[in-house]
Amino acid sequence: MVIGLLTVLLAAAAAAAVYLARAAARPDAPEPVEILLGPRDLQQLLAPELSKPPAPDPPSAPLASGQVLKRLRELALGASICGAPRPGPGHAAIAAAAVAATEDGATLRQLAPRRPSLLPQLIRAANDDAAPRRELAAIIRRDPSLVGSLLEMANSSFYRVAERPVESIDRAVVLLGSEGVRSLIAAAAMQPIFRVAVGPFPQFAQTVWEHAWRSANAAVVHAALAEKADPFAAELLSLVWGLADVVLFRAVLERYEAASGGGLRPDAAVIAAVLESHSAGVARRIGAGWDLSQGSLAAFEQQTGTAEPATPLGRSLRFGRTVGALAVLCINGVIDETTATASLPHSSLAREQLERMWVRLKTRAETGRR
Numbered sequence: 123m124v125i126g127l128l129t130v131l132l133a134a135a136a137a138a139a140v141y142l143a144r145a146a147a148r149p150d151a152p153e154p155v156e157i158l159l160g161p162r163d164l165q166q167l168l169a170p171e172l173s174k175p176p177a178p179d180p181p182s183a184p185l186a187s188g189q190v191l192k193r194l195r196e197l198a199l200g201a202s203i204c205g206a207p208r209p210g211p212g213h214a215a216i217a218a219a220a221v222a223a224t225e226d227g228a229t230l231r232q233l234a235p236r237r238p239s240l241l242p243q244l245i246r247a248a249n250d251d252a253a254p255r256r257e258l259a260a261i262i263r264r265d266p267s268l269v270g271s272l273l274e275m276a277n278s279s280f281y282r283v284a285e286r287p288v289e290s291i292d293r294a295v296v297l298l299g300s301e302g303v304r305s306l307i308a309a310a311a312m313q314p315i316f317r318v319a320v321g322p323f324p325q326f327a328q329t330v331w332e333h334a335w336r337s338a339n340a341a342v343v344h345a346a347l348a349e350k351a352d353p354f355a356a357e358l359l360s361l362v363w364g365l366a367d368v369v370l371f372r373a374v375l376e377r378y379e380a381a382s383g384g385g386l387r388p389d390a391a392v393i394a395a396v397l398e399s400h401s402a403g404v405a406r407r408i409g410a411g412w413d414l415s416q417g418s419l420a421a422f423e424q425q426t427g428t429a430e431p432a433t434p435l436g437r438s439l440r441f442g443r444t445v446g447a448l449a450v451l452c453i454n455g456v457i458d459e460t461t462a463t464a465s466l467p468h469s470s471l472a473r474e475q476l477e478r479m480w481v482r483l484k485t486r487a488e489t490g491r492r
Contacts, residue, residue: 130215159353185457186426187444187463194447195397197456198329200252213392218382220373223406230411233369237412239380240265240291267489275309279485305342305357307333312361316368321375322388329450336449340441343479348470349434355418356438359409363422363443366405370396404427438469441467449483 185193195205209217219249223229232285262268270289276298288294316331341356374396378388406422421439424431431437444467454461466476 136258154171183461183464185442185448185461186461187467189453190444190447190465191398192394193451193456194329194333195394196390197451197454198326198333199323199390199393200325203391203394209389209392212381212386213389216374216377216386217392217396219377220370221400223373223377224370224400224407227407230369230404230407234365234408234411240268255295256292259295273477292439295407305339305354308354308361309338309359312365314365321389323371324392326371330364330367330371332445332453333446333450334361334367335446337364337440337442337446338480339446340483341438341450343475344469344471345434346440347472349438351434351438355415355435356442358414358444359405359418359421359435359439360412360442361414363405363439365399366401367397369408370401370404384455429459445479445483449480453484 132153166417192203224233240261262272272291272294273288276282276294282288284297288297312334316327316334338357338360341360342353345351345356348351371393373390374393378386402422402425406419409419409422417433421431421433421436424433424436425440431440444465448457448462448465451457456486457465463480469476471479
């Protein structure tokens with residue numbers, strides 16, 4: 123039996139040897155494959171681009187100050203300026219005539235309103251800590267229109283500091299204090315000046331007022347906290363610059379109307395170009411007519427070009443205009459929040475101060491609504 127078992131084993135070994143010899147003789151025989159990868163590993167090898175985690179969204183590119191103001195002018199005029207065809211000689215002549223009108227003292231006095239008559243008295247009373255608050259309230263009551271504007275603004279979401287509505291000038295003075303009332307007075311006194319006929323550009327006056335008002339508030343923060351400069355001067359200059367935009371706008375529209383027989387219609391690109399190149403100069407001339415200080419006039423002179431303004435007031439003025447424009451663009455959905463905050467100008471303001479200012483400026487308050 124043992125012999126039989128050995129015989130079987132030998133036969134099996136011989137058969138295995140023959141099979142291996144034949145397999146070795148076939149050159150095309152596939153090598154055995156040891157599978158070490160699972161289905162997910164194979165998927166990663168075959169389609170690696172599908173298995174990579176999604177790339178993060180690219181950061182929003184900040185807008186330069188010039189880009190911000192250009193978009194603001196497009197919003198005000200309701201038309202895209204980028205890529206607009208170059209205006210013909212008739213339009214260029216109208217632009218030149220409008221600029222010449224603002225450079226003539228007599229014509230500028232017709233286009234630009236006089237300084238609000240009560241403004242100097244109100245400023246002196248608000249700046250005098252020894253002056254009783256009832257004296258300030260008495261000055262305000264002399265102008266019924268100013269009373270209405272001031273109470274409307276005091277009850278807006280921007281200025282309101284209590285749930286109970288502000289129904290009297292005395293209460294507004296008590297709640298807001300001298301600084302708050304002084305700021306509110308300047309805006310209330312200047313706001314009626316922005317009520318102009320807008321013709322084919324119905325958004326212009328409203329947008330310019332909202333920009334001037336928010337620019338003034340941003341300039342106040344920057345002047346007081348970053349530059350240690352006079353915050354009221356920065357506020358007043360911002361409002362005067364907004365007034366200069368309105369004056370130039372009116373000058374251009376009046377020249378178009380005078381040339382209506384030539385078939386020319388007001389061109390948004392022409393108006394935008396005039397505003398960009400001449401608004402600061404007109405603001406300076408208005409300021410000189412209002413007997414503003416030399417330091418205030420110099421702040422306007424420093425706004426031409428891209429160089430950093432040399433004086434604290436000049437820097438606060440530029441900061442305010444850029445931040446105010448970003449707020450208006452963000453409120454109106456022209457740019458998103460991320461782009462707006464990425465485009466805020468560099469300053470020495472603490473992060474918390476900048477954030478509080480930004481949140482407040484984005485408030486769609488009734489002060490900007492007429």
